[in-house]
Amino acid sequence: MKQKNTLWRLTAYCFKHKISYTFLFITMFVGIGLDLGTAWYLNKITDAAVTQTQTHWPLLIIIGLIILFLTVANIYLDTYLKSKVSSQIRKNIRIDTLKKVLCLPASHFNENHSGELLTRMTNDNQAIGTACSNTILSLIRNPILAVSSFIYLMTINWKLALICALVGPMTLLVGGLFGKVLRHNSQQLQSRIGTLTSVLQEILNSSTIFKTFGLEKKLLTKFILNSEDISKFEIRGGKIQASLSATANAVGLLSFIVTFIVGAYFAASGSMTVGGLIAFIQLMNHLTWPFSGLASSWGELQQALGAADRIFKTMDEKAEFHEIPAHKMNHAFNKIEVAGLTFGYNTERLILNDVSINVEAGQKIALVGPSGGGKTTIFKMLLGLFEPDKGHIQINEKNVREMELQDLRGYFSFVPQESFMYSGTIRENIAFGKLDASEEEITAAARDANALGFISELPDGLDTHIGEGGGRLSGGQKQRLSIARALLRNAPVLLLDEATAALDNESERLVQEALDRLMAGRTTFIIAHRLSTVQHADQIIVIENGTVADKGKHEELLQSKGLYYRLYNSHLLAASTIEASA
Numbered sequence: 001m002k003q004k005n006t007l008w009r010l011t012a013y014c015f016k017h018k019i020s021y022t023f024l025f026i027t028m029f030v031g032i033g034l035d036l037g038t039a040w041y042l043n044k045i046t047d048a049a050v051t052q053t054q055t056h057w058p059l060l061i062i063i064g065l066i067i068l069f070l071t072v073a074n075i076y077l078d079t080y081l082k083s084k085v086s087s088q089i090r091k092n093i094r095i096d097t098l099k100k101v102l103c104l105p106a107s108h109f110n111e112n113h114s115g116e117l118l119t120r121m122t123n124d125n126q127a128i129g130t131a132c133s134n135t136i137l138s139l140i141r142n143p144i145l146a147v148s149s150f151i152y153l154m155t156i157n158w159k160l161a162l163i164c165a166l167v168g169p170m171t172l173l174v175g176g177l178f179g180k181v182l183r184h185n186s187q188q189l190q191s192r193i194g195t196l197t198s199v200l201q202e203i204l205n206s207s208t209i210f211k212t213f214g215l216e217k218k219l220l221t222k223f224i225l226n227s228e229d230i231s232k233f234e235i236r237g238g239k240i241q242a243s244l245s246a247t248a249n250a251v252g253l254l255s256f257i258v259t260f261i262v263g264a265y266f267a268a269s270g271s272m273t274v275g276g277l278i279a280f281i282q283l284m285n286h287l288t289w290p291f292s293g294l295a296s297s298w299g300e301l302q303q304a305l306g307a308a309d310r311i312f313k314t315m316d317e318k319a320e321f322h323e324i325p326a327h328k329m330n331h332a333f334n335k336i337e338v339a340g341l342t343f344g345y346n347t348e349r350l351i352l353n354d355v356s357i358n359v360e361a362g363q364k365i366a367l368v369g370p371s372g373g374g375k376t377t378i379f380k381m382l383l384g385l386f387e388p389d390k391g392h393i394q395i396n397e398k399n400v401r402e403m404e405l406q407d408l409r410g411y412f413s414f415v416p417q418e419s420f421m422y423s424g425t426i427r428e429n430i431a432f433g434k435l436d437a438s439e440e441e442i443t444a445a446a447r448d449a450n451a452l453g454f455i456s457e458l459p460d461g462l463d464t465h466i467g468e469g470g471g472r473l474s475g476g477q478k479q480r481l482s483i484a485r486a487l488l489r490n491a492p493v494l495l496l497d498e499a500t501a502a503l504d505n506e507s508e509r510l511v512q513e514a515l516d517r518l519m520a521g522r523t524t525f526i527i528a529h530r531l532s533t534v535q536h537a538d539q540i541i542v543i544e545n546g547t548v549a550d551k552g553k554h555e556e557l558l559q560s561k562g563l564y565y566r567l568y569n570s571h572l573l574a575a576s577t578i579e580a581s582a
């Protein structure tokens with residue numbers, strides 16, 4: 001039932017995307033006609049040769065050349081059109097899958113590994129493309145060719161035609177038997193390829209770590225284990241495919257031998273001409289082999305349906321948006337109220353418990369507290385990446401649940417701890433803050449972020465390619481580009497996760513200056529790891545184990561001698577120890 005549904009869905013998908021099979025069907029029918037025509041031609045020309053009839057030779061030679069020309073042209077068109085259709089389907093599925101992925105909620109990325117998705121968009125996509133062109137067409141073509149060959153064979157010798165026709169159902173049975181096993185194996189294989197892709201991705205993204213920690217051997221062992229697992233399923237798949245082909249071919253070959261012997265007997269006894277026998281042998285290929293071909297095509301289709309199942313599973317996931325959201329900006333901001341916010345990433349553990357925060361426009365709010373307390377999770381809730389289990393967040397007195405997500409996110413700009421850069425140029429990376437930014441705006445943002453100095457020293461300036469993940473830039477340079485991006489976005493509320501990575505004094509001064517410009521006049525939430533930077537905050541909120549342990553201004557919190565006081569003192573102690581040892 002599930003297989004049928006997937007097949008129908010795939011067919012409906014092709015219709016929806018107007019994948020045109022018209023010309024492919026034309027080449028398919030022309031191909032069938034040419035196969036039958038070739039058999040007829042062999043019949044005629046052999047009989048003419050055997051009986052030494054001279055009269056029709058010129059005509060037969062012309063017909064032969066026409067058949068040859070049409071066959072070559074048709075094979076060219078057929079192959080070209082199949083690859084065109086396959087490519088169109090793969091392109092559409094690739095784009096639709098990514099469209100869907102871009103609309104999926106953060107919880108999806110939390111629960112699924114990116115490697116799985118990569119496999120879906122590469123291997124699964126490839127398998128579907130092939131199935132929707134070559135495989136489907138041979139599954140349609142082969143039975144039609146078999147039936148028309150059978151009818152033609154009946155006109156030559158009905159007894160022999162009936163013997164050949166018995167083989168078809170046998171090979172079909174073989175295909176049915178092996179197809180299911182193949183599909184199951186393919187599902188197992190694809191899921192392991194997903195895991196391997198994830199492992200590979202992590203290895204490739206961690207060159208500094210694996211070199212520093214000498215993890216090469218360990219990572220290689222992990223990769224080998226995963227590769228061997230894949231190899232096991234590939235070999236198993238190969239065995240099933242080999243058994244299928246061997247059995248189907250054995251049945252086909254057997255029928256060929258039987259028919260050949262019986263046919264030769266009929267020809268010798270005069271109940272059939274030699275031309276008839278030649279045509280018979282030629283057509284018999286189309287009667288028996290199509291069925292053996294059917295068996296392996298069926299196997300391929302099963303594998304592709306497995307791949308389509310996985311793609312459709314992604315497409316059926318619950319999304320945040322129905323369509324890719326438009327870039328949105330909301331400038332009118334008055335206040336945020338977080339009340340009784342309670343949340344857990346899963347049902348086993350509460351991460352935030354009854355957190356309440358009130359913020360007026362223009363205020364600076366510092367979130368401080370022990371690691372793992374839930375500060376970043378508050379940011380994620382503000383951005384609507386996860387929904388609260390209890391409590392609410394209101395912006396301008398409107399519950400964010402009643403807002404479109406792109407409206408909610410339009411209030412915010414985010415400067416993460418680890419600046420994320422896309423591969424491309426510096427200009428592109430800054431302009432992600434405002435897609436239609438002018439040259440002047442980009443330059444001004446770069447200047448205010450203290451980035452123009454290093455950019456102008458690069459040979460290509462703003463057009464410098466920064467490599468994968470901005471790998472050709474230093475940590476401080478990436479941070480300043482990240483700030484430039486946020487400046488350009490010009491959102492009223494800034495979420496700033498203070499970088500913990502140690503920068504040298506000069507770099508830190510440049511980043512801090514840029515941040516001061518970015519925060520000026522903006523409501524800012526800062527996750528502060530260095531308590532020295534939050535003393536002038538309008539509110540300091542101390543988060544511990546998902547609850548608000550303390551709240552107030554720097555002096556008030558020091559006087560109340562709570563958690564903040566202890567954190568501050570240990571921070572001072574750490575700072576003075578570092579100074580003393582320097």
Ligand SMILES: Nc1ncnc2c1ncn2[C@@H]1O[C@H](COP(=O)(O)OP(=O)(O)OP(=O)(O)O)[C@@H](O)[C@H]1O
Nearest residue numbers: 110345346351369370371372373374375376377378
């Ligand atoms: N995506 C996630 N899925 C499941 N649990 C998570 C996820 N992100 C964080 N957690 C858990 O939630 C808790 C709070 O994490 P969070 O990142 O909000 O803390 P934090 O206060 O920002 O910590 P830090 O100061 O170290 O950055 C942690 O115990 C963490 O293990």
